[in-house]
Amino acid sequence: MNGAQSLIRTLVDAGVDVCFSNPGTSEMHFVAALDTVPEMRGVLGLAEGVVTGAADGYARIAGKPAATLLHLGPGLGNGLANLHNARRANTPVVNVIGDHATYHKRYDAPLESDIEAVAGSLEGWVRRSESSADVGADAAAAVAAAMDAPGRVATLILPADVSWSDGGVVCAPVPGRTPKPVADTTVKAIAEVLGTGEPTALLIGGAACREAGLRAASRIATATGATPFIETFPRKLERGAGLPAIDRLGYLAEQVAYQLDGVRHVIIAGTKSPVSFFAYPGKESDLVPEGAGVHTLAEGADDVVAALSQLADLVAPDTEPVLAEPRRPELPSGELTAQNWVDVIGALLPENAIISDEANTSGLLLPAATAGAPRHDVLTLTGGAIGQGIPAATGAAIAAPDRPVISLESDGSALYTISALWTQARENLDVTTVILNNRAYAILRMELQRVGAEGSGPKANSLLDLSTPDLNFVSIAEGLGVPATRATTAEELAEQFAAAIAEPGPHLIEAMVPPLL
Amino acid sequence: MNGAQSLIRTLVDAGVDVCFSNPGTSEMHFVAALDTVPEMRGVLGLAEGVVTGAADGYARIAGKPAATLLHLGPGLGNGLANLHNARRANTPVVNVIGDHATYHKRYDAPLESDIEAVAGSLEGWVRRSESSADVGADAAAAVAAAMDAPGRVATLILPADVSWSDGGVVCAPVPGRTPKPVADTTVKAIAEVLGTGEPTALLIGGAACREAGLRAASRIATATGATPFIETFPRKLERGAGLPAIDRLGYLAEQVAYQLDGVRHVIIAGTKSPVSFFAYPGKESDLVPEGAGVHTLAEGADDVVAALSQLADLVAPDTEPVLAEPRRPELPSGELTAQNWVDVIGALLPENAIISDEANTSGLLLPAATAGAPRHDVLTLTGGAIGQGIPAATGAAIAAPDRPVISLESDGSALYTISALWTQARENLDVTTVILNNRAYAILRMELQRVGAEGSGPKANSLLDLSTPDLNFVSIAEGLGVPATRATTAEELAEQFAAAIAEPGPHLIEAMVPPLL
Structure with a gap:
């Protein structure tokens, strides 16, 4: 055995x-x-950003890591942005990065580079296998490291001769670190904060964004009057009719200021204290209102779900969670807009769907339109590195072949990793991609104003424009083997979306949606 | 001024x-x-691999760096593979990487990551601007660092507040280090090696791959009987009728063994001693024949052209270089093959063209077919990180708007950075892309055999196959705004190629070429 x-x-x-x-x-x-x-099972991606984004999406749904196979340092580089997103999601991923043979490295052949330096930037786990006899144990350690609560990126560097030489030894599985229990005293201290009756926000994240955590948070909020929020970009959020509908904290600092206005306490459960996504001149980076106290119930590696349940039993022993009623928007009509396309999704979302959401500005109204839709999971762009949505949808579909995957994708983000569509076609995955084509980096148009950039004019605006020439996503998708249609009205989108989800295999709909702002 | x-x-x-x-x-x-x-001039790319590959191609032709503008660590990650190629080419590039505001970094916002660690892996120059007053001097230093002979990647990290704050000071240009003169004693020592009359190879690279270096090498070889070779993957190689036609060292170790068979001395001029691209079980990494001596005339940072000229004046004072006669292949006919498509290029290559060559296995016969074509430049895949060709062609066309650019691209490599076609359309660049679609990672099929991999079967072969589903590059190109056609015969390729080079702006031809091997 090699x-x-x-x-x-x-x-x-x-x-x-x-x-x-x-x-x-x-x-x-x-x-x-x-x-x-x-x-x-080996699944081929035509670029490494597809591979790493798919591994992220897979693990978010499967609850266990996939492996990636990457080609030396440049392969890792190409995959780094979506590994960054995985890092921010605390997604378990096991990278296997091939390298030159141990004895070949000193020759500084063209593909030689410092893999450890690049992998180390992911702040996960990095090891280089030194011999064939070690590699089994190294692989078991990599899986354990990836699964250490709350999950992380583990990278195993595999020299070619370690791979090809005989002497391989299979290693039994090694468990990862389970979530740390939260001390009773901490739970009681948080209960006291809630007992003050002062305006309080309960910010939950990580594993708490699934049913058990959501129910506990809803009970706590209902009993104490605290306002619950979900972190801005959760790894996986369970939503829909029958689950508590809790708002996510906004992406824009202005939204958060509104959401947290008047709050005296912020309780953190399974996430971090809220900060602005970017800095803006003259605005605060720390989004906790001035004078409010921050109280941590559970950090990322803690057992946040158990802690929330314990807290709920303490402060809300007889309180039931408030659950979303089944409710769907009416099917809209007329020209597509940033307001009405989300109603099509809300009206037609199939049972048990997975939404991979990289709709960015076009998707700002999506949560409201889908709050009462059948129960579904939402995967979000956790690390801000765009080009994650289509690969994540691809990986999610591999993890859950019986669930419909809906990939909502902005035009600006789509082009980074568009070849993931080919992998969807190759694996015949049940993914319906809706490209929101507003012909611009619309979010950057907004940001150009928000950062107060002076002197901007036609050259700046040109760099945020995607309309010269127009991208034709129908043509691109067909070239990658995915059947595609274009919708310019709400009726067309509804008809095409219904047809796509009714038929197995991948489909793409290019929705011509004007910018929201 | 900010x-x-x-x-x-x-x-x-x-x-x-x-x-x-x-x-x-x-x-x-x-x-x-x-x-x-x-x-x-700001030129938009839809993915960072396009941006960095274009900067590489631009500088190879312009002889001076372009800047890149990248978005924090993930943006650098996406661009890292083509920066690796630039590093291996010694191409000057000035990266400007935006980062969070200085005071925002401690909040560990979602896009925070270790930019220095990733940039450091490029072994170039890295600096973070600390204040608006510094950034002008830092920029001048970055350009100087990039231009240090023989050229390198310089990375300037620009925090958002350093960018937006007033107090900017323009800095006068700072020169980079010029190439180091080679000592007369070194030149004389090399002349003595040549004087032995023993079988000798003269391996030239870097700046020596342009006219002056080629002429000197040809004179030396003609006068002394040494066999000249060009490094396997030069940054920019000047070729064609009227220039010395010198073979490149092969990509495969087996080819190099044949080329260097019997050699007693290897003289290195502007490159490194030849090593195998990859390690293979039981084969040597060092490609210098056993017992042969290696003698360095000039290293990368040395003035290799002056050293070769000096050497030529010493050993070949009265010898003229041997120049390629104008000679083109006949236009072939019949089904396209890996053998005949190159003859179409050789027969029709326009005057003063730039070839961006990432044809990989499909292009093995290209050099012979174009040796007597009109004078042209060839840009090669210097670092082995595929996905370089289309971006490099894009940058080359920006650098030389009056020259026709021919981008020869294999299907497997094309998908990494395919959106570079959109930039070609947007900028109306005169680039003719020929995609060699053999529906496979053909080079890996060959490598699977060469590495002696045991046990490979249908799963392994499936991971090297690009035919399920077939990629339709005509459709993809049209979706990105580039007019495209498909050729299945040599006649069609000739007709379409002639039409494409006759008409301004970008064009793409999908050439259906069976695998060479």
Whole structure:
């Protein structure tokens, strides 16, 4: 058994049985070894941003990591932005990065570069396998590291000769660190804060964004009068009829100021104290209102769901959560707008869907339109590195082949990793992509105003414009093997969306939506 | 004057007047400042790999750096692979990477990451501007660092508040380090090696791949009997009728073994001693034949052209270089093959063209077919990170608006940075792209065999296959705004190629070429 075979067998034994791959020569023995371990599924991406974004989306739904297969330092570089998003989501990911043979590195061949430096920027776990005998144990350690609560990016660097040499040893699975219990004293201290009756916000994130955490938060809020919020960009948010409908904290600092206006206490549960996404001249970075206290119930690595449940039992023993009633918007009519396209989604969202949301400015009104839709999961852009939505949808569909995946994608973000559509076609994934084509980096037009940039004129505006020439996403999608249509009215979008979700396999709809702002 | 304005003015004063850009919020003041410095041209790319690859291609032709504008760490990550290629080419590039405001970094906002660690992996020059008053001097230093012979990647990190705050000071240009003169004693020592009459290879690279270096090398070879070679992947190679036709060292170690068979001395001029691109089980990494001596005339930072000229005057004072005669292949006919498509290019290559060559396996026979074509420049994939060709062609066309650019691109490599076509359309660049669509990662099929991978079967082969579904590059190109056609015969390719080069603006031809091997 060579190193590659022991690596793949160890991964499979640890439950990692999907490998999103963009291999090169240094990974050929890993590729060959796939045929010796039938349980491992190799999924090809045509660019590394597809591979890493798919691994992120997969793990968010599967609750366990996928592997990635990347080609030396440049392959990691191409995949880095979506690994950044995974890092910010605390998504478990196991990167396998092929490298030159141990004895070849000193020759500084053209693809040689400092992989450790780049991987280290992800602040996860990085190891280089030194021999075929080690690689099984290294792989088990990588999976454990990825699964350490709340989850992180683990990177195993695999020299080509470690991969091809005999002497591989399969290693039994190693468990990751489970979430840390929160001390009773902490829970009681938070209960006292809530007991003051002063205006309080309860900000939940991470694992608390699923049913158990949402129910506990709703009970606490209902019983104490605290206002619950969900972190701005959760890894996976469970939503819809039958679940508590809790607003997310806004992306814009101005929204957050409005949401937290008058609050005296901010309780943090499974996330971090709110900060502005960017700095703006003359505006605060810290979004906690002046004079308000911040109280942490649970940090990222803590067992936030248990802590919230404990707190709820303490302050709301007899209170039931408030659940969203089934309610869908009416199907709209007329020209598509940034206001009405979300109602089409809300009206027609299928049962048990997964929404990958990278609609950015076009999607600002989406949460309201889908709050009473059938229960669904939402995956968001956690790290701000655009180009995540289509790959994440791809990975989610691999993780949940029986669930419809809805990929809502802005035009500006779509082009970074558009070839993920080809992987959807190749794997016949049930993904319906809606491209919101407003022919601009609309969010940057807004930001250009918000940052108070002086002197901007036609050259600046030109750099935010996507209309010369117009992008034709129908043509691009068809070129990548995904059937596609274009909608310019709400009726067309409804008809095309209904048809797409009714038919298995991937579809794309280019929705011609004017900018919201 | 704010920091951004002083930065752009300083860049322009130093001759850097093109900025390939993919901005975000933290770069909005830089974008706004473009309107206050009319000499700076902003060129939008829809992904950072396009931006950095274009900057590489631009500088190879312009002989001076372009700037890039990238959005924090993830933007650098997306652009890292083509910066790796630029590093390996010793191409001067000035990256401007926007970052959070200085006071905002401690809040660890979602886009926060370790930019220095990632930029440091490029082994160039990295600096963070600390204040608006510094940024002009930092920009001048960045240009100087980029231009230090033989050229490198310089990265300036620009916090948002340094960009937007007043107090910017324009800085006068600072020269980079010029190439180091080679000592007379070194030249004489090399002359003595040549004087032995023993079988000798003269391997030239870097700046020696242009006319003066080629002529000197040809004179030396003709007079002494040494065999000249050009490094495998030169930054820019001048070729064609009227120039010495010198073979490049092969990509495959087996080719190099054949080329250097029996050699007793290898003289290195402006490049490095030859090593295998990858390691292969049981094969040597060092490609210098056993027992042969390696003698360095000039390293990368040395004045290799002057050294070669000096050497030629010493060993070949009365010898003229051997120049390629004008000679073109006949126009072929019949189904397209990996053998005949190159003859179409050789037969029809326009005068003074620039070839961006990322044809990989499909292009193995290209050099022979174009050796006697009209004089042209060839840009090659210097760092092995595929996805470089279309962006590099884009940048080259910006640098040389009056020259036809021919972008020869394999299907597997094309998808990494395909949106560069949109930039070509937007800027109406005179680029003719020929996609060699063999429906496979053909090079990896070959490598799977070469590395001796055992156990490979249908799963491995599936990961190297691009035919399920077939990519339709005509459709993709049209979706990105570039007119496109498909050729399946040599006649069609000739007709379409001639039409494309006759008409201004970008065109794409999808050439359906079976795998060479």
